[in-house]
Amino acid sequence: MQRSGGGLLCLLLLLLAGGCHRKLNSYNGEYRSAREMVRLKKAGRGPNGRPLGKTKEKTKNSGAGGAVKTVTTRPRRTGNATGTLREVIETARSYQGTPYLYGGTTRLGLDCSGLLQVSFAEVGVTIPRSSNEQALWGEPVKSSDLRPGDLVFFGASPGARSITHVGLVTVVDAEGVEFIHASTSLGVVENSLESDYYLSRFVRAVRPRL
Numbered sequence: 001m002q003r004s005g006g007g008l009l010c011l012l013l014l015l016l017a018g019g020c021h022r023k024l025n026s027y028n029g030e031y032r033s034a035r036e037m038v039r040l041k042k043a044g045r046g047p048n049g050r051p052l053g054k055t056k057e058k059t060k061n062s063g064a065g066g067a068v069k070t071v072t073t074r075p076r077r078t079g080n081a082t083g084t085l086r087e088v089i090e091t092a093r094s095y096q097g098t099p100y101l102y103g104g105t106t107r108l109g110l111d112c113s114g115l116l117q118v119s120f121a122e123v124g125v126t127i128p129r130s131s132n133e134q135a136l137w138g139e140p141v142k143s144s145d146l147r148p149g150d151l152v153f154f155g156a157s158p159g160a161r162s163i164t165h166v167g168l169v170t171v172v173d174a175e176g177v178e179f180i181h182a183s184t185s186l187g188v189v190e191n192s193l194e195s196d197y198y199l200s201r202f203v204r205a206v207r208p209r210l
Contacts, residue, residue, distance in 0.1 A: 077178065079171035084123050084210055085149030089170050092119040092180045092188070099187040112166050112182045116151065119168065125210065131166040138206030143193075147172050151206050152179050152193065158200035165201075169193075 081089050092115060101109025105118050113131045120127045128134050135153050146152070146169050154165040167181030170190060177193040191198065 077171045077173060077175065079148045079178075080173070081148035081170075084125070085208075087123045088119050088125075089148060089168065089180070091122040092116070092168050093170070093190075095119075095182075095188045096180070096190070097187055098182070100182050100184045110182055110188075115180070115182045115188060116166060116168055120208070125208075127208070132163050134166055135163050135204060135206060138208045141205050141207045143202065143205060146177055146193075146205055147207075149208060151208065153203045153205065154198060154201040155203050156201070160201065161203060163203050167191075169205075 079089065095107065095110070095115060095118075098107055099109045100111060102111050103114070104110040105114040110118065113129060113134055116134060117127055117129055128137050131153060134151060138151060141150055148169050148171060150169040152167050152169060153163045154167075155162055156164045165181065167179035169177060169179045171178040178190050179193055180188065180190045182188050183191075193199070193202070
């Protein structure tokens, strides 16, 4: 009886060891050998064939300046702006993470139109202060003809025509259009113009008079 108990104990320990090994090398419920895990990691892909690394998205709704979608692991798309507009975009991007502050125009906090005003001021260009005035500062441009440096304007709700928010286009490429703005919820961020949230609130776009 003593020998039988010892055998059962050894068997139990072996099963537990196997279970731990299985847990350490499992992915989404599937067992993978240590060698296969190493091979997949070296190839830069997960066991399901997808690239390693996770993307995180966060969405908040609080007016046109409040809904944001951030991707934390995707590298920044550089865009193709040149000259003065490139400097303006780089300046705006230097404010990323700055908190939203109504009426603010400093790195302690700023609002959407304030972000554009200080970004253009950095290159010696004076633009109007409010988003409504900025919407008249330039030539109207179709959303299908946008390019980096254009200003995009939004309403507070889907279908609204009254302008309450403004952003600066930073990238236009095969992946789509991105713009930078001061979100009321997360401060200065870059978002995709093609998201349902922003497309439904898009009012107009203008090309700056430089």
